[in-house]
Amino acid sequence: MKFCITGGGTGGHLMIAEALVEAAAQEGHEAVFIGSTSGQDRKYFESHSTFSHVYFLETTGVVNQKGFAKLKALWLILRAFFASRKILKKHNIQATYSVGGFSAAPASFASLSRFIPLFIHEQNAVEGRLNSILKPFSKRFISAYDDKSPIKGYPVKEEFFKKQRVREKIKTVIFLGGSQGAKAINDLALSAAKELQKRGIKIIHQAGERDYERVKKEYEDLGVDVELYAFTKEMPLLMTKADLAVSRSGASTLWELCANALPALFVPFPYAASDHQYYNAKFIVDNGMGWCEREGRELKEKLIELLDEDLQSKSRALLEHSSTDVAKKMILDAYKAVNG
Ligand SMILES: CC(=O)N[C@H]1[C@@H](OP(=O)(O)OP(=O)(O)OC[C@H]2O[C@@H](n3ccc(=O)[nH]c3=O)[C@H](O)[C@@H]2O)O[C@H](CO)[C@@H](O)[C@@H]1O
Numbered sequence: 369m370k371f372c373i374t375g376g377g378t379g380g381h382l383m384i385a386e387a388l389v390e391a392a393a394q395e396g397h398e399a400v401f402i403g404s405t406s407g408q409d410r411k412y413f414e415s416h417s418t419f420s421h422v423y424f425l426e427t428t429g430v431v432n433q434k435g436f437a438k439l440k441a442l443w444l445i446l447r448a449f450f451a452s453r454k455i456l457k458k459h460n461i462q463a464t465y466s467v468g469g470f471s472a473a474p475a476s477f478a479s480l481s482r483f484i485p486l487f488i489h490e491q492n493a494v495e496g497r498l499n500s501i502l503k504p505f506s507k508r509f510i511s512a513y514d515d516k517s518p519i520k521g522y523p524v525k526e527e528f529f530k531k532q533r534v535r536e537k538i539k540t541v542i543f544l545g546g547s548q549g550a551k552a553i554n555d556l557a558l559s560a561a562k563e564l565q566k567r568g569i570k571i572i573h574q575a576g577e578r579d580y581e582r583v584k585k586e587y588e589d590l591g592v593d594v595e596l597y598a599f600t601k602e603m604p605l606l607m608t609k610a611d612l613a614v615s616r617s618g619a620s621t622l623w624e625l626c627a628n629a630l631p632a633l634f635v636p637f638p639y640a641a642s643d644h645q646y647y648n649a650k651f652i653v654d655n656g657m658g659w660c661e662r663e664g665r666e667l668k669e670k671l672i673e674l675l676d677e678d679l680q681s682k683s684r685a686l687l688e689h690s691s692t693d694v695a696k697k698m699i700l701d702a703y704k705a706v707n708g
Contacts, residue, residue: 370701371399372456372464372479375421375472377407379428379547380620382693384467384489387523389418391605391695395703400459402452404471405427421459425451428581431468431497448474449481456482456486463507463702466497476502487702489620491522493647507705510698512623513651519698521691527604529692533631535611535683538675540570543609543628546637549576549598553614553635554583556667561592563672572606574599595670604628611679614671617649617660625688626657631682634660637669657685 371392376382392399400421403409406428422593425448430441440449452475456464464479466472467489476498479486485507490499493513497625503509512522541564543557552576564571572595575583580598586596603624607613613625613632618640625632634652636645650659661670 369397369463369706370403370459370461371397371702372459372461372484373399373451373467374402374464375467375469376403376409376412377469377471379408379412380470380491380618381467382408382412382461383663384491384523384618386412386417387525387695388467388489388698391523391699393418395696395699397699397703400455400461402455402471402475407469407471409471416421423451423455423692425471425474427474429472430473430534431470444475449478451483453482454477454692456484463706465489465702466499466502466506467491468499470498473498476493480505484503484700485706487698487705489523492644493651494642494644503657508701511672519699519701521694521697522619522626523695524620524623524627525570525604525691526692528607528627529690531608532627532687532690533608534629534687535631535679538569538611538679540572540610542572542574542606542613542615544561544574544613544615544621545617547578547599548623549579549581549637549639550616551576552663552667553577553616554673556614556635557564558583559588559668560587560671561587561594565592565677569675571595572610573597574606589667617645617652619648622648622652626652626686627674627692629683629687629690631656631679631686633671634658635663636660638663655689657682659688 389399398420401419402423404427405424426443428441466476488506490511511517547551551632574597577598607628615632617634617636634649652658653660
């Protein structure tokens with residue numbers, strides 16, 4: 369079968385596109401990608417990917433634009449809509465999977481205009497603007513936060529499941545700032561470092577490129593040993609070594625922690641669109657799988673308090689909630705929906 373996978377902008381969206389194309393290829397299907405010249409779409413798929421063809425159309429976000437810029441953004445989307453219609457026809461596409469983000473707009477609308485079934489994956493607990501508009505017209509709307517979603521779980525790389533284990537006692541804490549690093553989490557780690565050292569707890573810390581040198585120097589000044597990274601490619605291994613995480617609640621990181629059964633104290637990025645990082649974390653808290661505290665609260669006190677908490681029940685709840693092969697299930701489901 370021939371799929372079109374569309375959407376992108378940030379790594380969070382593009383990682384889902386990547387998981388889907390790999391699952392499609394494993395099941396013997398072909399997929400083309402339609403993304404945008406803006407955002408990270410090109411960086412991910414232009415030079416190397418499992419897609420048979422990749423297209424980057426000139427589009428920009430519409431939501432935060434005003435006046436002439438908004439008109440221009442709409443005009444670009446309209447142009448890209450017609451270009452997408454041609455691409456869908458040329459490749460004889462039978463189903464389109466949108467992973468959201470503004471770059472999904474042209475191919476999603478083009479699919480609907482050609483009566484090609486549209487499938488949508490939503491990454492966050494708060495629906496993105498485009499996803500909300502398209503939801504009523506979609507064949508499936510997949511969301512890990514929605515009980516009614518026909519497929520449960522989130523497409524997470526296999527390594528995170530392979531290395532999962534139930535946590536009991538805190539011997540190591542990992543601090544995670546998301547792909548960019550987070551100053552609030554770095555400051556929290558530094559403020560708690562001495563106390564953690566006193567209790568014999570090891571620290572792993574991903575500080576982000578921007579703040580790395582400052583954080584490194586402050587640990588040196590404190591005389592605390594730490595396994596420090598700006599950015600790491602060893603996330604599954606590092607998560608496995610840890611017994612508690614302190615983390616931003618971007619969707620990918622949050623579900624990787626879930627797959628790994630590593631309980632976390634989430635400190636959401638306060639400026640995420642519609643505060644979605646808070647609602648992502650709230651889902652975990654409401655299901656008894658972790659903790660969440662807003663930036664600016666007494667974060668250090670909260671963390672110290674957690675060091676004596678029961679990890680096992682949270683870790684087991686995460687384990688029960690995690691589900692494997694989600695991308696494969698999404699592709700199989702789309703195949704069945706189209707072919708009956
Ligand atoms: C600031 C913001 O709005 N971020 C959004 C963005 O997340 P963004 O893509 O920035 O963050 P995510 O947590 O979703 O993903 C980060 C990814 O980078 C990996 N990683 C990170 C650091 C590192 O050193 N090594 C490494 O491999 C993590 O394992 C994870 O897979 O899109 C997500 C999906 O729509 C949203 O949920 C996030 O809220």
